[in-house]
Amino acid sequence: MPLKVGIPRALLYYYYYPMWRVFFQELGAEVVLSQPSNKGLLATGLKHAVDEVCLPVKLAYGHVLDLAGKSDLIFLPRLVSIGRREYICPKFLGFPDMIRRIKGVPKLIDPNINLYKSRMELYRVVHEVGKLFSCSCYKIGMAYMRSVKVHNQYLKLLRLGLMPAEAMAIVEDRVENLPVPEAVDSFKVALIGHPYNIYDTYVNMNVIKRLKEMGASIMTAEFLPEQVVNNSAARCLPKKLFWTLGQRMAGAAFNYMERSDVAGIVHIAAFGCGPDSMTGELIERSARLNGVPFLNITLDEHTGEAGLLTRLEAFMDMLRWRKAGPAWV
Ligand code: SF4
Structure with a gap:
């Protein structure tokens, strides 16, 4: 056996x-x-x-x-x-x-x-x-x-x-072909967070699916090669971050902020996470300086689905208003 x-x-x-x-x-x-x-x-x-x-x-x-x-x-x-x-x-x-x-x-x-x-x-x-x-x-x-x-x-x-x-x-050979890519949407949203927060559908209440249903196409840190992430972090931070995952998250967020095709950043943090509180703050400050819409979501065992949905909907509405221009504001 x-x-x-x-x-x-x-x-x-x-x-x-x-x-x-x-x-x-x-x-x-x-x-x-x-x-x-x-x-x-x-x-x-x-x-x-x-x-x-x-x-x-x-x-x-x-x-x-x-x-x-x-x-x-x-x-x-x-x-x-x-x-x-x-x-x-x-x-x-x-x-x-x-x-x-x-x-x-x-x-x-x-x-x-x-x-x-x-x-x-x-x-x-x-x-x-x-x-x-x-x-x-x-x-x-x-x-x-x-x-x-x-x-x-x-x-x-x-x-x-x-x-x-x-x-x-x-x-694992459970499917033979690559999934068909989704239709490209006008709202590319960068979802930044530790992998166990952004990919665990239970803990984040299926945030990726929710955002997709609201018309976003999702980009994560894992879409970018490590070198690209590290270069972006090196350009935007005075020194390298101490934590591997924090460095990867911050580097990816900075990279997406520099791109005109990314409409906004959603940062997913975990309650009780020290590194997240610092990395999230760095990303938020940089987003503010660059005029990039930013939403921070902190997950804990009491986070309710309704509250999360409301915040995501409001964020996506804001991206639409920005795109539509001053007449909508
Ligand atoms: S404290 Fe933060 S970085 Fe550490 S395991 Fe928890 S979520 Fe991950």
């Missing part, structure tokens, strides 16, 4: 799941995912999480606990840094330890991932994790190479404008 490795559908799942899935499957493991986010998972997360953590981490508790009883091991890397000279939010670092104290959680695979000084560290991590499944260095190396290939294919699809769920379906 293959070992079952559980992967929570939370946090950096939206960036790395295709890669992690292939790596474990190539090593003979069966990959088990938690259910898509829902009310029950959030309730479980709220019950077990420490009060100080942000909404996405509370929800991630629910995802991990959903895997108890379904998997032999849970993959929960202790993320310190995923890029040179950058750090990731400390809540990622502490998450495996927060989880470990809960009774009934399967054994964790929680390698330390710290690429602050060098990406070579990744090879040590790959072998540390791979050895749990195979003693063949060759097999582990091949599994890693195949997972990197799929990751690059996944990133390419995101750059083409696909949402993570669509890109995952393609790299």
Whole structure:
């Protein structure tokens, strides 16, 4: 019987799941995912999480606990840094330890991932994790190479404008053809936020679908190559941001602000997120200076759908009035 490795559908799942899935499957493991986010998972997360953590981490508790009883091991890397000279939010670092104290959680695979000084560290991590499944260095190396290939294919699809769920379906061979691109609308709206806030349809009350129904076509940070994002951040900020995801969000927002085809920016933040409060402020100030319409939405476990819809509708109306010109104002 293959070992079952559980992967929570939370946090950096939206960036790395295709890669992690292939790596474990190539090593003979069966990959088990938690259910898509829902009310029950959030309730479980709220019950077990420490009060100080942000909404996405509370929800991630629910995802991990959903895997108890379904998997032999849970993959929960202790993320310190995923890029040179950058750090990731400390809540990622502490998450495996927060989880470990809960009774009934399967054994964790929680390698330390710290690429602050060098990406070579990744090879040590790959072998540390791979050895749990195979003693063949060759097999582990091949599994890693195949997972990197799929990751690059996944990133390419995101750059083409696909949402993570669509890109995952393609790299997993669940659909054969690329989804037909939507008709180009006159309102391109940049949706900026952490991937687990903007792509988790439960937590954000399906904000992408709502905006599309109101006539927006959505652009996210993942549509842009990393180099472009970093160049925009470097042009607009006096120094590099400390956090990888904050840097990516700010760089993408600055890039979209410089484009005449993007009508406005919607920033999605999570209640209790320190990095979001700073990145959001930087983006908002820059939007104000550049005269770009900006809407900030802060999600928490009590955010109501009606309030969110009203704010989105008002924002889209404002974009229409701006486009129509002074006669409408
Ligand atoms: S960056 Fe913010 S939302 Fe993400 S884990 Fe850290 S505190 Fe939570």
